[in-house]
Each structure stands twice: as structure tokens, then as C-alpha cells.
Amino acid sequence: MAETLFDKVWNKHVVKNISDDYVLLYIDRHLIHEVTSPQAFEGLRLAQRTVRKPELTFATMDHNVPTDERNVIRDPISKIQIDTLEKNCQDFGITLYDLNSEQQGIVHIIGPELGITLPGLTIVCGDSHTSTHGAFGSLAFGIGTSEVEHVLATQTLPQQKSKTFRVEFTGHLKPKTTSKDMILKLIGTIGTAGGTGYVLEYCGETVSALSMEARMTICNMSIEAGARAGMIAPDEATFDYIACSDRPFAPNGEALDQAIEYWKTLPSDEDAEFDQTITIDASELVPQITWGTNPGMVTDVTGQVPDPSSVPGYSRTDIEKALDYMGLTPGTPITDIKVDTVFIGSCTNGRIEDLRQAANFMKGRAIAPHVNVLVVPGSQHVRKQAEEEGLDKIFKEAGAEWRFAGCSMCLGMNPDQLQPGQRSASTSNRNFEGRQGKGGRTHLVSPEMAVAAAVEGHFVDIRNWT
Amino acid sequence: MDIDIIEAFNIHKGLIATLDRANVDTDQIIPKQFLKSIKKTGFGQGLFFDWRYGLDGKPDPSFELNHEKFKGASVLIVRNNFGCGSSREHAVWAVQQDGYKVVIAPWVERNGTRIPGFADIFQNNAAKNGLLTIELSESEVGEIFQHIERSEGLEITVNLETQSLLVHTNPEISFHFDIDPSVKEHLIRGLDQIALAFEHENAIRDFEFSHNVQISIQQS
Numbered sequence: 180m181a182e183t184l185f186d187k188v189w190n191k192h193v194v195k196n197i198s199d200d201y202v203l204l205y206i207d208r209h210l211i212h213e214v215t216s217p218q219a220f221e222g223l224r225l226a227q228r229t230v231r232k233p234e235l236t237f238a239t240m241d242h243n244v245p246t247d248e249r250n251v252i253r254d255p256i257s258k259i260q261i262d263t264l265e266k267n268c269q270d271f272g273i274t275l276y277d278l279n280s281e282q283q284g285i286v287h288i289i290g291p292e293l294g295i296t297l298p299g300l301t302i303v304c305g306d307s308h309t310s311t312h313g314a315f316g317s318l319a320f321g322i323g324t325s326e327v328e329h330v331l332a333t334q335t336l337p338q339q340k341s342k343t344f345r346v347e348f349t350g351h352l353k354p355k356t357t358s359k360d361m362i363l364k365l366i367g368t369i370g371t372a373g374g375t376g377y378v379l380e381y382c383g384e385t386v387s388a389l390s391m392e393a394r395m396t397i398c399n400m401s402i403e404a405g406a407r408a409g410m411i412a413p414d415e416a417t418f419d420y421i422a423c424s425d426r427p428f429a430p431n432g433e434a435l436d437q438a439i440e441y442w443k444t445l446p447s448d449e450d451a452e453f454d455q456t457i458t459i460d461a462s463e464l465v466p467q468i469t470w471g472t473n474p475g476m477v478t479d480v481t482g483q484v485p486d487p488s489s490v491p492g493y494s495r496t497d498i499e500k501a502l503d504y505m506g507l508t509p510g511t512p513i514t515d516i517k518v519d520t521v522f523i524g525s526c527t528n529g530r531i532e533d534l535r536q537a538a539n540f541m542k543g544r545a546i547a548p549h550v551n552v553l554v555v556p557g558s559q560h561v562r563k564q565a566e567e568e569g570l571d572k573i574f575k576e577a578g579a580e581w582r583f584a585g586c587s588m589c590l591g592m593n594p595d596q597l598q599p600g601q602r603s604a605s606t607s608n609r610n611f612e613g614r615q616g617k618g619g620r621t622h623l624v625s626p627e628m629a630v631a632a633a634v635e636g637h638f639v640d641i642r643n644w645t
Numbered sequence: 646m647d648i649d650i651i652e653a654f655n656i657h658k659g660l661i662a663t664l665d666r667a668n669v670d671t672d673q674i675i676p677k678q679f680l681k682s683i684k685k686t687g688f689g690q691g692l693f694f695d696w697r698y699g700l701d702g703k704p705d706p707s708f709e710l711n712h713e714k715f716k717g718a719s720v721l722i723v724r725n726n727f728g729c730g731s732s733r734e735h736a737v738w739a740v741q742q743d744g745y746k747v748v749i750a751p752w753v754e755r756n757g758t759r760i761p762g763f764a765d766i767f768q769n770n771a772a773k774n775g776l777l778t779i780e781l782s783e784s785e786v787g788e789i790f791q792h793i794e795r796s797e798g799l800e801i802t803v804n805l806e807t808q809s810l811l812v813h814t815n816p817e818i819s820f821h822f823d824i825d826p827s828v829k830e831h832l833i834r835g836l837d838q839i840a841l842a843f844e845h846e847n848a849i850r851d852f853e854f855s856h857n858v859q860i861s862i863q864q865s
Contacts, residue, residue: 263683307732323734323737323770324735326769329842335842372761372764497666590677599700
């Protein structure tokens with residue numbers, strides 16, 4: 180029977196059928212961080228259990244960490260959480276990339292960098308943006324803390340098979356439109372719950388033409404459409420990414436050749452059937468920007484703040500509440516919205532390619548006087564690479580702050596937060612109320628759009644921006 | 646080996662409260678500042694914190710769950726896609742630790758597709774902790790909302806065994822709900838899932854023997 184990419188990875192990992200609907204699924208890679216793991220380790224200790232395969236679990240510190248300096252954690256509660264992760268990793272023999280490590284960074288950035296993320300694997304993490312790793316053709320999804328404990332103890336998870344949703348993008352992207360615009364467009368089209376219960380598979384000529392970094396941006400935001408996982412079939416771009424540079428946990432030499440032969444069997448069979456499909460014409464796509472309080476409340480940069488009664492899929496009250504929170508008036512052109520803060524970073528857009536594109540737009544320009552700009556590399560490796568390429572100088576000369584790696588203002592668990600009423604252009608993934616700080620207002624955009632907003636002090640249609 | 650890990654659920658009777666919003670994300674359920682704890686307790690006070698309290702730190706009287714008639718509620722009824730966003734299990738702990746045993750949300754139909762009442766990860770986390778999530782149709786949830794609006798405090802009885810809800814209006818009205826049989830069994834028996842997985846130890850070991858985790862190739 181014809182199989183999808185998802186079917187193939189799934190079938191390879193079924194340990195046993197445990198009921199009519201559930202299987203015990205084997206987990207190849209487990210990523211952990213300081214926020215969602217402490218209670219899992221506490222649970223192990225209380226039940227006198229141990230970690231079954233410590234060599235398959237990798238830890239880093241990202242959510243809580245300061246990005247202005249490395250070694251002083253001023254918040255004592257954050258410090259306890261970070262110290263707890265360190266102790267747990269020591270006690271259970273888990274590899275940890277701590278704040279002194281050159282490999283520290285956002286868990287979803289360092290997984291691919293280190294070769295931990297590979298095609299055909301099952302990967303989990305107590306973080307919903309684990310879907311990022313699906314860009315390699317792995318089945319990767321976010322889990323809760325009880326499941327973190329379950330994976331630590333058993334290296335398996337009881338799972339119900341998801342339905343499949345094929346998302347095809349056709350045509351070539353126009354200049355200055357990006358994979359961020361593709362995923363925002365999809366979420367705007369199917370809604371923030373349109374993918375619930377499905378694994379998305381992104382395909383089509385637009386997707387094939389994207390770099391691995393750009394593919395990760397798409398898979399990263401699958402969860403914002405409700406899908407726990409998003410996948411892209413591995414191809415030459417995937418193999419080149421894995422083979423080209425220093426990825427200590429990736430196979431090399433003969434093992435890599437052998438692996439590639441296997442990975443080439445993973446793409447969905449041509450006649451494979453999906454439970455649902457959608458096709459989006461990427462050649463018509465214009466830069467996207469969110470105006471509301473979830474990632475599905477999104478429009479073209481050429482658009483306007485909508486009328487509360489005219490948004491499909493939402494009640495009038497929902498839109499009124501969102502616009503009230505955002506401090507926006509229906510009918511306002513998007514390009515009239517002013518920002519005071521710009522955040523470039525996160526597991527969505529904190530990779531080297533994102534910083535290169537942002538720097539390319541920033542070069543020779545100055546940030547508007549009333550705007551604060553934070554550039555936060557996704558990992559210390561990205562930071563180092565950017566500095567070698569002189570990108571940090573471009574940002575600093577334009578007036579931006581150049582930081583150390585971490586989740587930073589994407590969720591503001593560390594001191595990088597919006598103040599009440601402040602408005603940001605953000606390359607992150609969630610514009611929920613208070614996400615970047617209580618009372619803060621977030622507009623999600625691509626790195627290129629964020630830079631233009633930083634320079635002009637308001638949103639601009641970057642296609643006409645010179 | 647059966648280890649009771651969560652409080653077993655059978656019948657629950659309690660006051661029902663409304664939160665008339667769709668797409669309530671886990672950042673609202675438990676804001677970030679409460680995620681720094683390394684414990685599983687103490688999250689109740691953080692539930693809907695940014696909605697419950699204004700910027701001045703005082704309770705916001707316009708927020709529904711601050712209304713006197715919902716004081717002591719143990720069943721929460723909301724709109725579709727509850728618990729979307731972050732995977733934080735702290736959201737479920739917060740709902741439970743503020744006194745709720747059951748959350749009810751509607752599935753809705755949009756453009757011919759069924760949109761669930763709950764986000765995937767939240768629903769999963771709820772089941773692991775013994776918080777019962779119930780999906781009803783949009784019209785059934787709408788009806789319950791109307792009754793609550795007209796009352797000064799309405800009670801509801803949830804029977805998991807018979808998969809029924811009884812709303813104590815006059816006359817009483819009842820609803821049937823569907824639930825994943827595995828989740829139902831788990832909630833009723835309150836079993837430790839890790840202990841259950843250990844029962845398959847031989848199968849896991851056999852699987853590991855032939856499964857190459859490095860590149861996921863089955864060795865011949």
C-alpha cells in the first residue's frame with residue numbers, strides 16, 4: 180500500500196500495538212530544557228526510576244537565560260531552575276550544553292546544528308516548537324512534562340496515529356517574500372486549529388527550492404496551525420546540510436552514504452493518500468503580518484486592520500477583544516502601524532540565514548530614533564558565525580543590541596520583555612496577549628519586514644522599499 | 646503492577662463557570678512568570694493571571710471568573726480550541742489547582758471540517774493528570790452557556806462511566822459525550838502509564854535490539 184512520509188517514519192518506530200487505537204512508539208531523540216523537565220526528574224526520583232537511554236537525551240538552557248551577559252543570572256528563581264537542570268543532567272548522565280558551552284542555544288536550533296536531528300527519526304521535546312525538526316523528514320513533536328518523564332523512563336510514548344494533511348505550495352516566491360510569509364499565509368487560511376489532529380506534510384516546488392533554514396521556519400510554526408508535527412521530505416538540500424560541516428552526532432563516511440540510501444526511501448509514495456490537502460499559490464504571496472492576538476489573525480502588508488464583523492472563523496466579540504488589546508482601529512492601513520521595539524531571533528527566525536538576510540537589509544541604514552532593536556542569535560554557534568561574517572557590526576552600527584543566544588523576547592521568561600502598551604515587530608512565532616510581556620503588543624513578521632520596521636519606525640511594504 | 650498515580654475519576658458534581666472565549670492559549674491559562682517553579686504545585690494562583698488582575702494588581706471586575714456567582718466552581722465551560730499554543734503542562738496543573746475537575750468545550754464546524762474543542766497537547770496533558778476534558782457540539786455548549794447566564798449559580802453532574810452530563814436546571818437537562826476509550830479507562834482507574842509501559846519491557850528490548858537509533862536503519 181502506498182505510504183506517506185509520516186506513515187514510513189511511524190511504522191519504523193512502532194514497538195507494539197497496546198490497544199485498538201494506541202501504539203507504543205519508540206523515541207530516537209529526546210531534547211530537554213530547564214522549564215519543562217524539573218518535575219519529570221522529580222517524578223523519576225519519587226518512583227525510584229532511572230533514565231533508560233541517557234545517550235539519546237540532550238539538554239540545553241534556553242528559555243530563562245539572560246542574553247545581555249552570560250554568567251550572571253539576576254533572577255534567583257530562574258537561577259534555581261537552571262541549576263536544577265545542571266544537577267539533573269549530572270545525576271542521570273545526560274549531555275548538557277550549559278551557559279559556558281559554545282554549543283548552547285535554543286533547543287530547536289542546536290539539534291540540527293549538532294546533527295542530533297536527522298531524517299527518519301522520532302524526536303520529542305517538552306516544547307511545542309519541536310515541530311521544527313520535521314524539516315529534515317523526522318517525526319518531531321512537542322510533549323508535556325508527564326510525557327518527558329515517560330520518555331526518560333521508557334524511551335517510548337503511547338501514541339495514537341494522527342491523520343495526514345498535505346500542504347502544497349506552487350510557484351516561485353517573489354523577491355522579499357519568505358518562508359515565514361508562506362507559513363503565516365497557511366495559518367491565516369486554515370486557522371489556528373485547522374491542523375489539530377493532523378501531521379502536516381509540506382511539499383511542492385516552492386518548498387523544494389527552500390534552504391534547510393527556511394524549511395525549519397515553516398515546520399516550526401506547524402503548531403500555530405494546531406498540528407503537533409510538520410514534515411518535509413528529505414532531499415539533496417537535507418543531505419548537504421547534514422554532510423557539509425561539523426555535526427558531531429550525524430553519521431559520516433560510509434555510515435552517511437548508507438543513511439542517505441535509506442533516507443531516499445522516505446518521501447511519500449506518489450499515489451499515497453492524505454486525509455486532507457490544500458494548495459497555496461506562493462507566486463502570488465506578499466509579505467504577511469499579524470494584526471491580532473493569535474497567528475491566524477494575519478493579513479497582507481498591503482491590507483488594513485479588519486472590520487470585526489468581516490473576519491471568517493471568528494465571532495465579532497473575539498475580534499473586538501483582539502483589536503482592543505492590540506490598540507488598533509478597523510480600517511487602519513497596516514503600513515500606518517508604528518512600532519517601538521523590534522525583536523529578531525527565536526527558534527522560528529534565529530538561524531544564520533535569518534541574520535544574514537536581516538543584516539543585508541540593515542546594512543548602511545540607521546534604526547529610527549524611537550525604536551529599540553534586539554538581535555538575539557538562536558545559538559552561540561550562530562552568534563560566532565555571524566561575528567565571523569561581520570553581521571554583528573552591521574547591527575550595532577545601525578543601533579541594534581547584539582545579544583547572546585536564548586529564547587529571549589519570544590516569550591520573555593528572561594528580562595527581555597515588552598512593557599505594557601509597547602508594540603513590537605517580531606520574527607518569533609506567537610502574538611498571544613502578554614506573550615512578550617504583560618500588555619505588550621506583538622506583530623509577527625519575517626526578518627526582512629522586521630528590519631524595515633526598525634528603520635522606518637512603522638511597517639512598510641518591503642517590496643517597494645529602497 | 647498497578648500504581649495509583651492520579652486521582653481516579655468517576656462522578657463529579659459541582660458549580661459550573663463560563664469563560665466565553667475561543668482559542669484560549671496556554672500563555673493566558675498560566676503566564677510565563679509562573680513557569681520558573683521546579684515543583685508541580687502552587688500554580689492555582691497563576692490561573693488566567695493576566696486576565697484576572699489588572700496592571701495595578703487588583704482583580705479585574707470585568708473578567709468573568711472574578712464574578713461572585715462562579716466562586717468555588719469546579720467545572721469550566723469555554724469555547725473552541727481551548728489550550729492552544731505552548732505545550733506547558735503547567736496549564737493543566739493551574740486549572741486543577743484552582744479547583745477545576747472538568748473542562749467542557751465545543752467542537753465546531755468551519756468550512757466543512759471539524760475543529761476540535763481542545764488543542765492536542767493540552768488535551769493530552771489533561772488526561773495524564775486526571776483532568777477530564779469533554780467535547781460537546783457548538784449548540785449544546787451554547788445552550789449550557791445560556792442557562793448559566795440566566796442563573797445565579799448552576800450545578801452540573803458529570804458521570805464518566807455513563808459518559809453523561811446532567812445540568813441541574815429546572816427541569817434538568819442531560820447530554821451524552823464521547824470520549825477516547827483509553828483515556829476513559831485511564832481516568833477511571835487512575836493508572837501510572839509508565840508502569841504500564843514497563844509491562845512491555847520485552848517488546849521494547851526486542852525493538853531496541855534491531856533498531857539502529859543512529860540513523861534509524863534496521864540492521865539485518
